[in-house]
Amino acid sequence: MQTRESLQQQFETRCRELGLAVTHQRTVIYRELIATGEHPTPEAVYERVKAQIPAISLGTVYKNVKTFLDAGLLKEVSLHHGTLRLDANTEPHHHMVCTRCRRIFDVPEAEFEPVRLKNLPESGFQIDRYSIEVVGVCGACAAARPESSGLGPASAAHTNQVL
């Protein structure tokens, strides 16, 4: 079928652009990631891939997931999956999150027009609340390194303090 072939070819082309070898493992990992409409954990990806490459190691999945994230072929759902972040403000409010230092700033609800889904989800999802995240670079981090295209994983060690 045309569709699958072109996906595979797209992937190979993208790898060449990035200087990445097109390995069997890498190919299957990517294919499974695209195939699922879910938002899987690395462990879940590993399970799917292992069914096709029984000898694959979990470390290889982690390595390639990281590679794909760096290449922009994948995104992380949450910027703060590494460690628990606590909020003593129990009133409804929103957040600004810095992609460099991962600091989190409160934004009052009143700063936005109310958000609502245009069509209620047909899946029967019961909505408790809407939470808005303003993603970007905080003033301090922008001052420290004004250039730097865009997002990318928080890197520079000295800007990486938490709290």
Next chain:
Amino acid sequence: MQTRESLQQQFETRCRELGLAVTHQRTVIYRELIATGEHPTPEAVYERVKAQIPAISLGTVYKNVKTFLDAGLLKEVSLHHGTLRLDANTEPHHHMVCTRCRRIFDVPEAEFEPVRLKNLPESGFQIDRYSIEVVGVCGACAAARPESSGLGPASAAHTNQVL
């Protein structure tokens, strides 16, 4: 000063309501959580508290943070801080997140009116994008356990699968 006393009294009252002993550690942990306007990690809370109770253990901080979360005295910033969740959909879009099973569903951008801050942040924060999270209970989980007031940490083991 009146303010501090009443906060302390409020805390003690809340503890009694919850059947929790008012220990020195618990009191200082809570006070420090309220004092910081940040969104600290448990480790950061530990550092602040240790300055006042040098013998306190990190485990005690974790235990009490959990207790406070269960009691609703604190909130977690992110529902998926435990493990990396991958998104093969690299187009801008939003998410619905189930607080019970932690599954994540895509929501097209067009489902919302555009979101914008009414006033640009005076802190010099550079905005890259807005991300909306619809928080609630998915159809499957609601069918499995229709009662249950609201949020609360994802608990029931059988609804806790990821993916």
Next chain:
DNA sequence: TGACAGAACGAGAATCATTATCGTTTAATA
């Protein structure tokens, strides 16, 4: 106030997610 029971604590082991190391295999390329 003094005694008791259960809750909470501190120390450290255990677990889970993730990363690093290293010797072997493989993809790319001439």
Next chain:
DNA sequence: TATTAAACGATAATGATTCTCGTTCTGTCA
């Protein structure tokens, strides 16, 4: 087909979090 760097698999190491268990403290009552 030979060369070489990249990638792999196994496994050790790390960092965050939870658990276990013996000791200490809080709340309650005589």
